[in-house]
Amino acid sequence: MEHIVIIGNGISGVTAARHIRKLSDTETSSAQAKKITIISAETDYFFSRTALMYVYMGHMKFEHTQPYENWFWEKNNIDLKKGYVRTIDTHSKTLHFVDGDTLTYGKLIIATGSKPNKFGWPGQDLKGVMGMYHKQDLENLELHAPNNKLCKRAVIVGGGLIGIEFAEMLNSRNIPVTFLVRESSFWNGVLPDGESEMINRHIKNHHIDLRLSTNLKEIISDENGNVKSVIIEETGEEILCDVVGLTAGVTPNIDFLKDSGIETDRGVKVNRFLETNIPDIYAIGDCAEQHEAIGKRRAIEAVWYTGRMMGETIAQTICGNRMAYKPGHWFNSAKFLDIEYQTYGRVHSTKNKPDYEQHFHWKHDDDTKCITVAFDKNTNTFLGINTFGIRMKHETFDRWLTEKRDIDYIINHLAEANFDPEFYKKHEQDILATYTNQFKSAKA
Amino acid sequence: MSNKLNESMSLAKPEANNLSLKQKIAVTIGLIGLLIFALAIFNTNFPNKTLFLSLSIGAISLGTILFANDAYLTKMEGIKNDGVWFKSISSRGVLAWATGILLTGFYIILYFFPQYLGQTPSGEPNTGLISLFDPLSKLLNGNPASQWFVYGTLYTVAILVFGYKFMLKYRHNRYEQLRTASVMFFQLGFAFLIPEFMSRLNASPDYNLPYYDLKSMWPLNYYLFDSWSVNGLLSSGVLGFLMLMFGIISIFVISPFLTYKYGKRWYCSWVCGCGALAETAGDSFRHLSSKKLSAWKLERWLIHTVLVFSVLMTTAVIYTFLGSDPNKFWLTRSAFLLGVGILLTLVFSMTMIFKRHELGKDARYGAIGYFVVIAVLFIMHYTGTSDKIFLIKASHLRSAYGLYIGSIFSGVIGTGFYPILGNRVWCRFGCPMAAILGFQQRMFSKFRITTNGGQCISCGNCSTYCEMGIDVRAYAQKGENIVRSSCVGCGICSAVCPRGVLKLENDSMKGRTNANEILLGNDVDLMDLINKN
Numbered sequence: 001m002e003h004i005v006i007i008g009n010g011i012s013g014v015t016a017a018r019h020i021r022k023l024s025d026t027e028t029s030s031a032q033a034k035k036i037t038i039i040s041a042e043t044d045y046f047f048s049r050t051a052l053m054y055v056y057m058g059h060m061k062f063e064h065t066q067p068y069e070n071w072f073w074e075k076n077n078i079d080l081k082k083g084y085v086r087t088i089d090t091h092s093k094t095l096h097f098v099d100g101d102t103l104t105y106g107k108l109i110i111a112t113g114s115k116p117n118k119f120g121w122p123g124q125d126l127k128g129v130m131g132m133y134h135k136q137d138l139e140n141l142e143l144h145a146p147n148n149k150l151c152k153r154a155v156i157v158g159g160g161l162i163g164i165e166f167a168e169m170l171n172s173r174n175i176p177v178t179f180l181v182r183e184s185s186f187w188n189g190v191l192p193d194g195e196s197e198m199i200n201r202h203i204k205n206h207h208i209d210l211r212l213s214t215n216l217k218e219i220i221s222d223e224n225g226n227v228k229s230v231i232i233e234e235t236g237e238e239i240l241c242d243v244v245g246l247t248a249g250v251t252p253n254i255d256f257l258k259d260s261g262i263e264t265d266r267g268v269k270v271n272r273f274l275e276t277n278i279p280d281i282y283a284i285g286d287c288a289e290q291h292e293a294i295g296k297r298r299a300i301e302a303v304w305y306t307g308r309m310m311g312e313t314i315a316q317t318i319c320g321n322r323m324a325y326k327p328g329h330w331f332n333s334a335k336f337l338d339i340e341y342q343t344y345g346r347v348h349s350t351k352n353k354p355d356y357e358q359h360f361h362w363k364h365d366d367d368t369k370c371i372t373v374a375f376d377k378n379t380n381t382f383l384g385i386n387t388f389g390i391r392m393k394h395e396t397f398d399r400w401l402t403e404k405r406d407i408d409y410i411i412n413h414l415a416e417a418n419f420d421p422e423f424y425k426k427h428e429q430d431i432l433a434t435y436t437n438q439f440k441s442a443k444a
Numbered sequence: 445m446s447n448k449l450n451e452s453m454s455l456a457k458p459e460a461n462n463l464s465l466k467q468k469i470a471v472t473i474g475l476i477g478l479l480i481f482a483l484a485i486f487n488t489n490f491p492n493k494t495l496f497l498s499l500s501i502g503a504i505s506l507g508t509i510l511f512a513n514d515a516y517l518t519k520m521e522g523i524k525n526d527g528v529w530f531k532s533i534s535s536r537g538v539l540a541w542a543t544g545i546l547l548t549g550f551y552i553i554l555y556f557f558p559q560y561l562g563q564t565p566s567g568e569p570n571t572g573l574i575s576l577f578d579p580l581s582k583l584l585n586g587n588p589a590s591q592w593f594v595y596g597t598l599y600t601v602a603i604l605v606f607g608y609k610f611m612l613k614y615r616h617n618r619y620e621q622l623r624t625a626s627v628m629f630f631q632l633g634f635a636f637l638i639p640e641f642m643s644r645l646n647a648s649p650d651y652n653l654p655y656y657d658l659k660s661m662w663p664l665n666y667y668l669f670d671s672w673s674v675n676g677l678l679s680s681g682v683l684g685f686l687m688l689m690f691g692i693i694s695i696f697v698i699s700p701f702l703t704y705k706y707g708k709r710w711y712c713s714w715v716c717g718c719g720a721l722a723e724t725a726g727d728s729f730r731h732l733s734s735k736k737l738s739a740w741k742l743e744r745w746l747i748h749t750v751l752v753f754s755v756l757m758t759t760a761v762i763y764t765f766l767g768s769d770p771n772k773f774w775l776t777r778s779a780f781l782l783g784v785g786i787l788l789t790l791v792f793s794m795t796m797i798f799k800r801h802e803l804g805k806d807a808r809y810g811a812i813g814y815f816v817v818i819a820v821l822f823i824m825h826y827t828g829t830s831d832k833i834f835l836i837k838a839s840h841l842r843s844a845y846g847l848y849i850g851s852i853f854s855g856v857i858g859t860g861f862y863p864i865l866g867n868r869v870w871c872r873f874g875c876p877m878a879a880i881l882g883f884q885q886r887m888f889s890k891f892r893i894t895t896n897g898g899q900c901i902s903c904g905n906c907s908t909y910c911e912m913g914i915d916v917r918a919y920a921q922k923g924e925n926i927v928r929s930s931c932v933g934c935g936i937c938s939a940v941c942p943r944g945v946l947k948l949e950n951d952s953m954k955g956r957t958n959a960n961e962i963l964l965g966n967d968v969d970l971m972d973l974i975n976k977n
Contacts, residue, residue: 058528
């Protein structure tokens, strides 16, 4: 019976395990039989990393972030091993654990995810400085910021998705937050200006002290090695605080592979089949780096959905149906405090927009809803949509992207893609009127 | 992580969950209102009952309204679940247990020892708490209050003031607001005021109106076919007969039609009084329902057992009723039993013919249940005497049902245990009406909860906040639509989803539950391959 070992129990590794189990037998006599082991040092059971914030906010308990009940793994013959892999011996196909334990594998899937970036700021390893990625980060935060008596202010460094979630978490416990964003507007490397500016205002409406175009210079320690304050690069201002959240992106978590002979760069190098340079070793999820980027995608995509898709694909390869990773149209989602965000296809930020890409932007008067539709200004082909505060259907946009519909068609059929709850006010008429106003009159 | 840290993972209590000054004042005002009730229970003789009753109900309402205003209107619109699992009242803490014990105690006294509330043998003036409600009762129906009047008033007040709170909490969500306005309307009008007014009209010799809550349907309203109820309706002339007819049409025509079009939510979370209390006063406890697979198994056994019990009990009651006066109806006992048998056979065979593939293993349990009921009908036919069936008096069956299901299950456990087991214990595990509507919802309805492609991040908010204990995430993360008999369509899973994945919809029956093993977003060839297999 072939032993499939997966390092990492996040969404990529667990999706792979589940699909391998579905496609394989557990009968030892069968040629198709597979023994599956998932290794993790972080937690006993799979949990949804994206839900960690809700545990701190008191919306859920940690157990609620676990999508499967604890009996699920044994029932499906998936072995779980808690341990930290120190090195891999690819010749003898053996994993060596920090505690001295070893485990041999037939095929190995590396799905170790990411770790938060640290850019060498002075004081970045003080007590009270943390990322927000692992379960241990959450426990650390509970220790340093249980309430606004023990944590009188927190400073978040880095204006991305984890940064704003971190700010929302602290805000839920009435802990004052200063949010340092390097860019001139929140996440405007990704979002077009109209959207980015709307989110700036929304952040401020939540009484979060948003500082744009602001960099961290250093973190100052008190006499006990705890955070005392941070110094702002531009102004030299000192901000007193008890917690510093570092959320300036993530990097593949692959330090343990250094001397293994497995080819790495920033991540584990893989081909389109998610195979590494060593036979029978694969890498999926955040830690995998494509030799060549697929389409307009990045070589490393640290997103929940891509991890899950790679897990689905690798299971086919492992079970005898060798298959390339071919992701479909790009999609993603997030929530900025009270504003939901979904994106389908490609919408570039104002500053990174290619020449051919033109935007149609509509914003509701209440300043919590807007959409941006990107299209090719030469051919009018629909390229993608960002939607804020209005839910839209994944399936519909996926189809429209495949059919290469033009912008007129999209705007006129927007109602078909609406996914808001029943009785919600509809905005399609207003959007159409704005569109007609902006473009038709200009053309005429 | 040690269990000790589990509450919030921290030893220090999160500061944000302390009450604000305004909230403390609001709680005090509300408690003063309750204090007046407590004093009344201990027979404090208030000089002006009208004044003190108004004061107490006013204080309770004002307290709740002020609390809700400060809790929600001071913040921006959005999901308001911060600290739910840290607060004592909503995380099975000391406050929750204290509230649960008080509520349970109240129900036990209400059902079994009303004399402690001041209920006296008929004719004598009320004392205690019940006498405090005399002025309101006289105003509405012309008679002194009873324990049920007190209960009905408190129940309605709770739905109205907590309904207000719920509407503020979800002021960004029109579905939630309309649904709450609807339950508030049906409770105040149909369940409370109209029956009281009808009863008032009866004081005049020109009227002889039945006491009837038009929205309460058999088998939730398990006493509809009791002889006193049927006799009462029939003795009320044309209006009473029409009401009995309306009751029967509700069961066999209106309800199946509406459930087909909108799912069981049209009743359970838009009309029903039990649902109304659960969705308003019980909202703070919705996340306490168990999501374990074992709880789901228990639910299916329990609720269908209650359904079978209620069908048999009602059949037995009608059977003996028919026997007591053979000339009263064209319907004879054997014709009635035959009718019941044919109806059940029809439902059973239609289900088996058209839906067998959807049922799987459940088909066997359904078949067993069906044959048990049919067998019992036969036994009834052959062993039935004038008032006994299987040597048990039908009236005993009826009172057992009333005691164990009607009082203990739906009241004492169903509502008393809100703060411990969640707010829909009765609706999920016991209500025979929910079982019937649920069966239809599962088999023959346009309603489903749709999932949005591959957008689910398995966070678990939907499952956590499902009051019926449905593991919504298990479906959403597979891209599978949710078609479950227990879903009451409250819409909270959709509201709390941070990624816009869930939507309650009425659409065609075709392809209602399509699951893609490979989620949207991945390789098109792979999806085709998997869906072909």
